[in-house]
Amino acid sequence: MIVKQHLIFILSSLCADLFKVAGTKSKVKGSQGQFPITQNVTVVEGGTANMTCRVDYNDEHFPPVVESCTTDPVFGDKKALRDNRIELVRASWQELTIRISDVSLSDEGQYTCSLFTMPVKTTKAFLTVLGMPVRPEITGFTKPAKEGDIITLTCTTTGSKPAAVIRWFRNDKEVQGTKEVNATGKSFTVKSSLQFQVDRRDDGVAYTCSVEQVSLSNPYMTTEVLEVHYVPHLEITHSLIIPQEGQYFKLECVSIGNPIPEQVQWSKDGGELPDIERMIVEGRELTITTLNKTDNGTYRCEASNYLGTSSAEYVLFVYAKGLPGPTTDPNALGQHGPDHALIGGVVAVVVFITLCLIIVLGRYLARHKGTYLTHEAKGAEDAPDADTAIINAEGNHVHAEEKKEYFI
Numbered sequence: 046m047i048v049k050q051h052l053i054f055i056l057s058s059l060c061a062d063l064f065k066v067a068g069t070k071s072k073v074k075g076s077q078g079q080f081p082i083t084q085n086v087t088v089v090e091g092g093t094a095n096m097t098c099r100v101d102y103n104d105e106h107f108p109p110v111v112e113s114c115t116t117d118p119v120f121g122d123k124k125a126l127r128d129n130r131i132e133l134v135r136a137s138w139q140e141l142t143i144r145i146s147d148v149s150l151s152d153e154g155q156y157t158c159s160l161f162t163m164p165v166k167t168t169k170a171f172l173t174v175l176g177m178p179v180r181p182e183i184t185g186f187t188k189p190a191k192e193g194d195i196i197t198l199t200c201t202t203t204g205s206k207p208a209a210v211i212r213w214f215r216n217d218k219e220v221q222g223t224k225e226v227n228a229t230g231k232s233f234t235v236k237s238s239l240q241f242q243v244d245r246r247d248d249g250v251a252y253t254c255s256v257e258q259v260s261l262s263n264p265y266m267t268t269e270v271l272e273v274h275y276v277p278h279l280e281i282t283h284s285l286i287i288p289q290e291g292q293y294f295k296l297e298c299v300s301i302g303n304p305i306p307e308q309v310q311w312s313k314d315g316g317e318l319p320d321i322e323r324m325i326v327e328g329r330e331l332t333i334t335t336l337n338k339t340d341n342g343t344y345r346c347e348a349s350n351y352l353g354t355s356s357a358e359y360v361l362f363v364y365a366k367g368l369p370g371p372t373t374d375p376n377a378l379g380q381h382g383p384d385h386a387l388i389g390g391v392v393a394v395v396v397f398i399t400l401c402l403i404i405v406l407g408r409y410l411a412r413h414k415g416t417y418l419t420h421e422a423k424g425a426e427d428a429p430d431a432d433t434a435i436i437n438a439e440g441n442h443v444h445a446e447e448k449k450e451y452f453i
Contacts, residue, residue: 081158083170088148089260090176090206098158098168099140150174150206150231175260176206176232183254183269189303190243191352192275197240200254200267204232209258211237216251248273248303276353277302279346283359288336290366296331296359298346306348314342336363 081098088094135142145152153174159167181202190196202209213222222237256265277300284295298309309329311318318324325332333340340363347356
């Protein structure tokens with residue numbers, strides 16, 4: 046036990062769990078002298094903590110004494126700091142510093158520094174110990190999964206104080222999981238789970254569990270790369286845009302699946318390939334060395350894995366050599382097609398405008414004729430026809446011949 050008269054460091058027997066307090070100073074003056082000054086300390090589990098108690102002046106010349114609640118009682122209900130991990134760093138009439146090595150969670154608590162003047166003056170300092178979480182583990186996935194399966198990924202970390210934060214990432218995009226926190230003594234066990242139905246888009250996707258906590262300078266990360274098996278998907282590609290007689294032509298059956306199908310079966314019009322001398326099958330490729338009209342038809346490739354079978358088709362039409370097919374220049378269709386469409390659009394607009402003008406002109410002429418007859422024949426309702434109405438109209442007898450007009 047380290048004892049030097051009347052200045053004492055005491056770890057209170059009430060070592061309860063408290064929040065982290067760092068950098069807080071306590072300085073209180075009494076009526077008969079200065080109170081000792083201490084500072085709260087925060088340290089990561091396994092590290093080293095230096096606890097210091099000092100006075101700016103000490104006219105009583107009382108050096109320090111150190112105690113804690115870890116061993117046999119010395120001063121009533123308080124216990125002396127009797128531990129091989131604790132050493133005295135500095136002891137003078139104005140300062141006492143102790144060092145605690147390999148700090149554990151049990152070292153956390155309130156320490157009291159006492160200056161044994163008359164009366165005794167005491168100041169408290171709190172030692173906060175951060176529990177560092179262990180690297181996380183991902184469980185719940187057994188490779189490989191099948192498309193349509195529902196899986197649950199669980200990320201677990203233990204030993205954190207305060208409780209760690211877990212985040213999930215699908216490749217580089219964050220996704221939300223469900224969190225569970227359980228206390229284990231003074232530390233915490235944290236779990237986070239993701240549940241989802243896998244499909245072929247999850248094959249090769251990396252799910253990363255990231256653990257963040259105040260004691261970590263960088264997050265701990267663990268990654269699980271999914272493997273998902275699914276039925277193959279097939280597509281047929283070809284070597285020529287416009288196949289013509291006498292040309293070399295190749296079809297390739299491109300398969301996407303997990304596991305990848307090893308063999309591809311080719312057929313024509315629902316049966317076997319008719320000319321094995323000109324039609325060569327190598328792996329996923331079907332090659333026709335010299336095209337002719339008899340090669341017209343529907344070509345089908347088929348592939349399987351243990352989950353199922355898939356197929357794709359290509360309809361081949363061979364054009365006569367030297368005669369234009371859809372176009373002799375594959376690019377010509379793209380060049381001239383838009384011109385014809387533009388011309389057709391312009392013609393349609395012109396026709397539409399012409400029809401509109403004819404309709405408007407016709408309506409105008411009809412209104413003009415009706416108005417003329419109505420005005421000229423006003424007051425001549427009994428006239429048998431338009432000409433008689435004009436002649437008999439009131440005030441217009443003299444000029445009847447001049448106003449008579451015919452419309453065709």
